[in-house]
Amino acid sequence: MRLRVDLVPQEGLSYADVVLVVDVIRATTTASAFLEAGARELYLTALRESARSFKDHDVVLAGEEGGLRPAGFDYGNSPREALEAAVGGKTVVMSTTNGTKAAHLAARTAKHVLLASLYNAHAAARLAHDLASEEVAVLCAGKEGRIGLDDTYTAGVLAEFLQIMGGYDLEDGALTALATRRTYPDPTEPLHLSAAAQALRQVGLEEDVTFCAQIAASPAVPLLEGRVGEALIFRRGQRNGSQSQIPTL
Amino acid sequence: MRLRVDLVPQEGLSYADVVLVVDVIRATTTASAFLEAGARELYLTALRESARSFKDHDVVLAGEEGGLRPAGFDYGNSPREALEAAVGGKTVVMSTTNGTKAAHLAARTAKHVLLASLYNAHAAARLAHDLASEEVAVLCAGKEGRIGLDDTYTAGVLAEFLQIMGGYDLEDGALTALATRRTYPDPTEPLHLSAAAQALRQVGLEEDVTFCAQIAASPAVPLLEGRVGEALIFRRGQRNGSQSQIPTL
Numbered sequence: 452m453r454l455r456v457d458l459v460p461q462e463g464l465s466y467a468d469v470v471l472v473v474d475v476i477r478a479t480t481t482a483s484a485f486l487e488a489g490a491r492e493l494y495l496t497a498l499r500e501s502a503r504s505f506k507d508h509d510v511v512l513a514g515e516e517g518g519l520r521p522a523g524f525d526y527g528n529s530p531r532e533a534l535e536a537a538v539g540g541k542t543v544v545m546s547t548t549n550g551t552k553a554a555h556l557a558a559r560t561a562k563h564v565l566l567a568s569l570y571n572a573h574a575a576a577r578l579a580h581d582l583a584s585e586e587v588a589v590l591c592a593g594k595e596g597r598i599g600l601d602d603t604y605t606a607g608v609l610a611e612f613l614q615i616m617g618g619y620d621l622e623d624g625a626l627t628a629l630a631t632r633r634t635y636p637d638p639t640e641p642l643h644l645s646a647a648a649q650a651l652r653q654v655g656l657e658e659d660v661t662f663c664a665q666i667a668a669s670p671a672v673p674l675l676e677g678r679v680g681e682a683l684i685f686r687r688g689q690r691n692g693s694q695s696q697i698p699t700l
Numbered sequence: 701m702r703l704r705v706d707l708v709p710q711e712g713l714s715y716a717d718v719v720l721v722v723d724v725i726r727a728t729t730t731a732s733a734f735l736e737a738g739a740r741e742l743y744l745t746a747l748r749e750s751a752r753s754f755k756d757h758d759v760v761l762a763g764e765e766g767g768l769r770p771a772g773f774d775y776g777n778s779p780r781e782a783l784e785a786a787v788g789g790k791t792v793v794m795s796t797t798n799g800t801k802a803a804h805l806a807a808r809t810a811k812h813v814l815l816a817s818l819y820n821a822h823a824a825a826r827l828a829h830d831l832a833s834e835e836v837a838v839l840c841a842g843k844e845g846r847i848g849l850d851d852t853y854t855a856g857v858l859a860e861f862l863q864i865m866g867g868y869d870l871e872d873g874a875l876t877a878l879a880t881r882r883t884y885p886d887p888t889e890p891l892h893l894s895a896a897a898q899a900l901r902q903v904g905l906e907e908d909v910t911f912c913a914q915i916a917a918s919p920a921v922p923l924l925e926g927r928v929g930e931a932l933i934f935r936r937g938q939r940n941g942s943q944s945q946i947p948t949l
């Protein structure tokens with residue numbers, strides 16, 4: 452099995468099999484937290500306007516603008532807030548920048564798209580391993596087209612878990628991510644050093660970074676199950692011995 | 701001073717100041733080796749055809765096609781061969797794939813463009829440090845749009861040398877490159893693990909990888925000094941206490 456890590460989204464990337472999309476600060480961490488809080492499904496939309504178009508439906512709107520909750524939205528993009536949110540049985544429409552773009556890029560070609568973070572790293576790696584038949588790819592969202600130390604590190608943690616589960620051939624991106632993981636035994640260090648953390652610090656949300664640095668605290672893995680318009684629909688992926696017999700799309 | 705590392709060339713990247721272009725296996729290593737062998741200047745062209753257009757002039761043609769010397773060329777892209785080449789006082793026209801593209805991308809916006817490798821790492825870092833007034837950037841060539849472990853590692857070695865010389869603010873790419881450097885104390889390991897090395901192994905040129913893994917063996921740093929048509933002209937950069945008073949372009 453191949454293990455591939457793309458440290459920055461680029462037009463033209465295409466995926467043969469399973470993709471773990473990582474935007475650890477904060478979109479993919481927050482996505483798991485909403486599922487933990489009981490959300491039935493997540494709609495990921497790249498545009499705030501298309502999130503707003505769901506407003507009249509019985510949905511919860513979450514997103515960010517400069518790190519903060521946009522006007523008219525119910526929640527921001529904070530995983531601490533998401534975990535306490537009153538979203539039981541509901542649809543949460545999430546609109547974030549880098550993470551959503553990466554998820555849409557992966558969804559163009561991949562067979563299975565999962566949202567991964569440190570928070571659900573173990574469960575996400577296991578589900579990816581179960582679903583994959585030839586390749587597991589990690590696509591890091593990065594920050595405005597640039598590599599993010601936080602996402603690279605998270606890819607390294609996922610690569611470490613995957614390697615424990617089976618024989619993977621690692622390419623250069625995966626080896627770089629693993630090297631980053633090995634350099635920082637304590638995940639809070641690279642996360643706090645990242646440009647993403649610096650941006651949150653400026654708006655007083657540094658505690659979210661500490662939340663995002665928890666490793667494998669959640670079993671909730673958002674798995675792409677379909678689309679509605681431009682939005683991608685994610686529901687909680689089920690790990691199952693007979694996974695391959697259950698259609699997931 | 702800022703230290704920035706771009707692990708893969710992307711359209712739209714722009715540079716404020718000094719750029720160290722890295723294609724360690726093999727273009728930027730070979731470029732230094734040609735200067736070591738006495739070449740007066742290097743012309744870097746992205747297209748093999750425009751290299752061939754210099755054929756009637758008194759120049760030496762070097763390049764590669766699937767790792768090997770193209771038909772009608774004097775030399776391939778081997779640093780071992782370059783170091784022994786009869787190029788004293790001559791112009792060498794080099795046409796390679798990833799490294800040349802990265803150099804052209806950097807040359808669009810940067811004030812100073814240098815070609816760096818492990819082979820000239822110390823000299824390249826010192827010259828970059830002398831020339832820079834606000835930022836040193838490392839642009840890794842990668843391999844067909846993907847990150848290369850070999851180039852990422854080399855960027856980490858350059859970052860290490862730069863950090864010794866002065867106070868740099870490191871962004872996420874630089875921290876990732878440094879982490880990769882720290883994970884592999886022996887440079888032959890990441891270089892041999894890279895996709896670039898695997899490609900050379902397939903054409904029997906693995907010894908070039910060992911050559912490229914030498915750290916700081918050469919003081920020869922190709923520095924961009926002008927253009928002729930589409931080709932970039934590199935000459936040996938001089939390190940000098942009064943560098944800032946010597947026009948280099």
Ligand SMILES: [Ca+2]
Binds near residue numbers: 458459707708847
């Ligand atoms: Ca990259």
Ligand SMILES: [Ca+2]
Binds near residue numbers: 474550599
């Ligand atoms: Ca992020």
Ligand SMILES: [Ca+2]
Binds near residue numbers: 799841842
């Ligand atoms: Ca190369």
